[in-house]
Amino acid sequence: MSLIVQKFGGTSVADTEKIRAAARKAIRAQKAGHRVVMVVSAMGKNTDTLLDLASQISDEPPAREMDMLLSTGEQVSVALVAMAIHSMGSKAVSLTGGQIGLKTDNSFSKARIQSIDTGRIERLLDAGNIVVAAGFQGIDDDLNITTLGRGGSDTTAVALAAVLGADACEINTDVDGVYTTDPRLLAEARRVDVISYDEMLELASLGAGVMHSRSIEFAKKFEVPIHVRSSFSDQDGTMIVAQPESETAPVSGAALTRDEARVTVLGVPDVPGMSQKIFSAIAAQKVAVDMVVQNVGTSGKADVSFTVAGGELKKTLAALEGILDSLGADGVTHDDQVSKVSVVGLGMAHQKAVAASMFRALAEANVNIHMITTSEIKISCLVPRDQANEALRAVHEAFSLDQRPSDAKTWNEIKASNAKEADVADVVARLQNDALEALTLTDISIVPAQARVTLDGVPDQVGVAADMFEQIGEAGIFVDMIVQGYDGEDGSTSVSFTVEQADLDAAQKVAREICGKHSMRDVRGASGITKLSVSGIGLRSHTQVGTVLFEQLASAGINVEMIATSELQVNVVIQSDQAGDAATRLKQAFAEALH
Numbered sequence: 001m002s003l004i005v006q007k008f009g010g011t012s013v014a015d016t017e018k019i020r021a022a023a024r025k026a027i028r029a030q031k032a033g034h035r036v037v038m039v040v041s042a043m044g045k046n047t048d049t050l051l052d053l054a055s056q057i058s059d060e061p062p063a064r065e066m067d068m069l070l071s072t073g074e075q076v077s078v079a080l081v082a083m084a085i086h087s088m089g090s091k092a093v094s095l096t097g098g099q100i101g102l103k104t105d106n107s108f109s110k111a112r113i114q115s116i117d118t119g120r121i122e123r124l125l126d127a128g129n130i131v132v133a134a135g136f137q138g139i140d141d142d143l144n145i146t147t148l149g150r151g152g153s154d155t156t157a158v159a160l161a162a163v164l165g166a167d168a169c170e171i172n173t174d175v176d177g178v179y180t181t182d183p184r185l186l187a188e189a190r191r192v193d194v195i196s197y198d199e200m201l202e203l204a205s206l207g208a209g210v211m212h213s214r215s216i217e218f219a220k221k222f223e224v225p226i227h228v229r230s231s232f233s234d235q236d237g238t239m240i241v242a243q244p245e246s247e248t249a250p251v252s253g254a255a256l257t258r259d260e261a262r263v264t265v266l267g268v269p270d271v272p273g274m275s276q277k278i279f280s281a282i283a284a285q286k287v288a289v290d291m292v293v294q295n296v297g298t299s300g301k302a303d304v305s306f307t308v309a310g311g312e313l314k315k316t317l318a319a320l321e322g323i324l325d326s327l328g329a330d331g332v333t334h335d336d337q338v339s340k341v342s343v344v345g346l347g348m349a350h351q352k353a354v355a356a357s358m359f360r361a362l363a364e365a366n367v368n369i370h371m372i373t374t375s376e377i378k379i380s381c382l383v384p385r386d387q388a389n390e391a392l393r394a395v396h397e398a399f400s401l402d403q404r405p406s407d408a409k410t411w412n413e414i415k416a417s418n419a420k421e422a423d424v425a426d427v428v429a430r431l432q433n434d435a436l437e438a439l440t441l442t443d444i445s446i447v448p449a450q451a452r453v454t455l456d457g458v459p460d461q462v463g464v465a466a467d468m469f470e471q472i473g474e475a476g477i478f479v480d481m482i483v484q485g486y487d488g489e490d491g492s493t494s495v496s497f498t499v500e501q502a503d504l505d506a507a508q509k510v511a512r513e514i515c516g517k518h519s520m521r522d523v524r525g526a527s528g529i530t531k532l533s534v535s536g537i538g539l540r541s542h543t544q545v546g547t548v549l550f551e552q553l554a555s556a557g558i559n560v561e562m563i564a565t566s567e568l569q570v571n572v573v574i575q576s577d578q579a580g581d582a583a584t585r586l587k588q589a590f591a592e593a594l595h
């Protein structure tokens, strides 16, 4: 008999009528012949209400007590859902995270799942019950209640689907699928039939709140297909699976992170270990750093810019205050009125000028780009917050995201052409060997023979990045990483990009033309550099990857020239003669996580 996991988010159990509707949906699935496990979140905005209550009692409530408090939201809803099912004449049992044997580590408020004991769920299902499990919560080795982080019920659902070998993991929510961008922000957003794990992972971590990014890490690792659909209808929604909807579209989705803050540490001595010092001081405050751009300095000094969530700015500035003297840096500037617009697509990895199209779209909307970072399947631009919506609309339109690509496939078409289904034995073996959410790295690799071009004194004006990368694209040069930082001194910025070493002369020639046209300060080129990449799943949420990488390189005296991070890869650019040593050290440091 097939087993399905049905997750209902807070918006889908916001009141008693919605709770009844969720109960009816589960009963329908059971009557259709499935074994049904429901995973339920706290009603409506109840988690926010609990957070607010805590803040009225204390500025810094103990993390353990916070999790004890927040877990009660889900306890209320599972009990009510089970009651609703009973009242409709079917059998149901509600269970807390502890009662489903969901063991986590002890990082309160962001606990990671280690194991789930399926015995009790299986017995209850055998006895004809619908099992109603509380999302978002677990217990640690000392039986303390832990929570998985905001939005964590998705992760509970996908984890349960994996360990129970479910046929489907349904995410029932208040939208009828995954859209090309948040449909609340843009009416022209299009619902997609299929989206790949990698694209969804990036979109979720960039602000597409429809899914918790860690649940996608889980789904990818254990090959769980996810079906995102409306709680309020039986229409099919969006399948999140290994394959993308289209093989040719360069971009499949766009996202907006509205509340960002930019921080720049000015005049950091350009010697190994400085970035590590900065980022470990911030990591010690448990603040996640997002876009990172290090401008390669001309006078032995560099400016290091990065973004953090707006709410973390105060903590970040305080952490930097403590290390400024020991860094020998000149000072810190910040801007708390910025937002990040990103585009994501598997297709962009093989296509030229995707970045240039995004920059042009922003220029035409008269949006100035403060910072740029790219990685293999995403491009992010930091823009003024008061233009954030226009910026999102402009890039959505530029990539025709409102229209179905001509080669788009449905899930049934993809399934029919799949050579093989997931190997169940392989998945089960991995489930037994790993702590479920342990870090998984797939590769540590180097791309040698790269070169860097840096333009200094780039005027911080609308349209400059678009001009630059269009001209480089027209010259037939494939650009890999692009970073645009922030100098903070005279309102100008620096832009660096990498190309194949063989293209360096041609790229510098174009760069010099652009430099003249836009009255920039200088063009510098460097060859003999290598891109070193650590690949895996969910690398931004496993923040230790960046920390260990920087520590290892710093202790070997290796200077990091450029950085690009994504959910799939952490990339650094270093001198080629140090690349072998760097790769060996990283393989040793990450031996346990490499698969």
Ligand SMILES: Nc1ncnc2c1ncn2[C@@H]1O[C@H](COP(=O)(O)OP(=O)(O)O)[C@@H](O)[C@H]1O
Pocket (backbone or CB within 6 Å): 008, 009, 010, 011, 012, 041, 172, 173, 174, 175, 177, 178, 179, 180, 181, 182, 183, 184, 207, 208, 209, 210, 211
């Ligand atoms: N790309 C996207 N596709 C669909 N919904 C999105 C996207 N990005 C953001 N969202 C938002 O996510 C919301 C659903 O998430 P959430 O409110 O957390 O639901 P739930 O309570 O079911 O967990 C939608 O209402 C939608 O506004």
Ligand SMILES: N[C@@H](CC(=O)OP(=O)(O)O)C(=O)O
Pocket (backbone or CB within 6 Å): 008, 009, 010, 011, 041, 042, 047, 048, 073, 135, 136, 149, 150, 151, 152, 153, 154
């Ligand atoms: N109730 C928790 C967990 C959760 O996943 O909620 P939702 O499914 O409504 O996003 C939260 O608000 O973070």
